């Protein structure tokens with residue numbers, strides 16, 4: 001039985017999951033005047049985009065930097081959406097001073113500036129013999145970005161043919177790995193390692209990552225990366241407030257168990273507690289494998305679609321150590337927000353290590369107080385150590401070994417940070433918490449704790465990735481697993497794309 005006089009006519013659309021994909025979809029629909037019911041299994045919105053409290057520290061759960069916002073003078077793809085939702089009236093955004101700092105085991109220590117031109121100038125300063133190749137790489141990066149702007153402006157309506165005709169670079173790069181692109185520009189191994197320092201943001205090394213994903217992230221972060229004051233939780237909460245103001249309804253502790261189907265079309269959803277909500281369309285922010293294979297009656301899904309959802313590999317998860325320190329960054333001599341630590345120049349080796357539960361060879365140490373000082377109490381410092389970690393490796397750990405393995409891994413990461421960046425880090429720890437891929441699975445239900453959904457590899461460029469269209473009429477997907485891949489801005493945009501697809505089909509009478 002539907003609750004609180006919610007009737008099919010009043011709320012024809014249900015969004016399952018209030019992660020960024022679900023929030024993007026729900027708000028886009030609400031902005032278009034649609035009545036939407038948003039059902040979230042957790043008691044707070046945001047999915048990964050949240051924070052948590054331990055002792056006197058409120059830790060950012062996920063975000064390092066948010067791309068695609070921009071400014072009034074230089075708006076990027078999320079700017080108008082955030083403006084329509086009143087986000088800028090309630091949240092200040094901080095801009096990091098630099099793109100990042102990278103430290104290698106042999107003492108190479110580089111700070112990459114923000115800004116498109118200055119980044120490439122820095123590469124040329126470090127590797128003057130490869131100036132020509134670096135400029136070629138720059139040209140490719142800029143052209144890919146132009147193509148992406150075209151796709152983003154089309155709000156989900158860009159066709160592969162249109163992209164091919166107007167932005168052939170985008171289509172071409174979508175079929176290459178980052179190593180393929182480097183092969184056309186430069187060979188030097190050190191330069192290749194330095195130029196792909198952000199590979200962790202995609203979860204795959206240059207030999208495997210789809211060049212389009214890497215380039216889009218690089219340019220987005222160079223253009224205008226920001227961090228919301230109040231952390232991700234503030235951002236997710238403000239988006240929900242706006243959604244509710246527009247008449248949307250959100251229900252927490254509402255775990256959707258089944259999508260109901262009548263005559264081959266979506267007819268409603270059922271929660272684990274048996275409550276039913278009739279509707280004519282569902283946008284699912286839950287990964288397509290669970291949506292298709294667990295929530296829908298299996299006989300309603302064609303074999304070809306089942307193959308399609310299982311075909312791509314599942315992408316990386318993380319192992320994260322959240323540390324509350326009883327010293328300020330100044331006390332510790334820390335000056336940068338994001339610092340990549342590398343114990344080898346061989347990025348393939350860095351990646352292969354992330355497939356096993358062992359000391360990482362590539363670690364990101366983030367000092368949030370550099371981003372904004374009062375993110376933790378006076379006299380303290382919030383540091384997060386992040387290592388890529390394949391979710392499958394944790395699925396075979398027996399329960400009785402889990403806590404031991406987790407502590408062991410956290411300790412190895414702290415040791416690596418002490419060796420390359422923070423001497424005596426351990427001495428200053430007041431509060432510590434660690435998250436494994438199983439932790440991320442537990443909270444988000446993203447399979448293997450995957451943070452970007454499917455692997456963003458050569459077989460799965462944004463143009464080849466599963467899109468929002470579900471296997472039966474009235475079902476759509478939103479979030480990291482579909483459309484443009486994982487990340488904050490891409491998940492929000494993915495939700496907006498799902499909403500646009502629904503609106504268009506509904507207008508044509510197809511839903």
Ligand SMILES: Cc1cc2nc3c(=O)[nH]c(=O)nc-3n(C[C@H](O)[C@H](O)[C@H](O)COP(=O)(O)OP(=O)(O)OC[C@H]3O[C@@H](n4cnc5c(N)ncnc54)[C@H](O)[C@@H]3O)c2cc1C
Pocket residue numbers: 016017018019020021022039040041042045046047048049061062063064065066067254255256257285286318320440443444445446451452453478479480481486487488489491
């Ligand atoms: C530690 C960490 C650091 C990261 N850093 C960055 C970064 O710096 N920049 C960046 O861009 N990206 C970053 N990411 C990735 C980014 O957070 C994700 O790609 C993005 O948030 C995914 O959003 P989503 O909406 O697809 O999924 P999710 O956030 O997983 O949301 C899914 C939602 O669905 C809900 N749900 C699941 N099943 C059900 C059900 N049956 N019924 C009802 N609700 C359900 C979940 O509770 C959740 O709220 C990071 C991720 C992590 C974990």
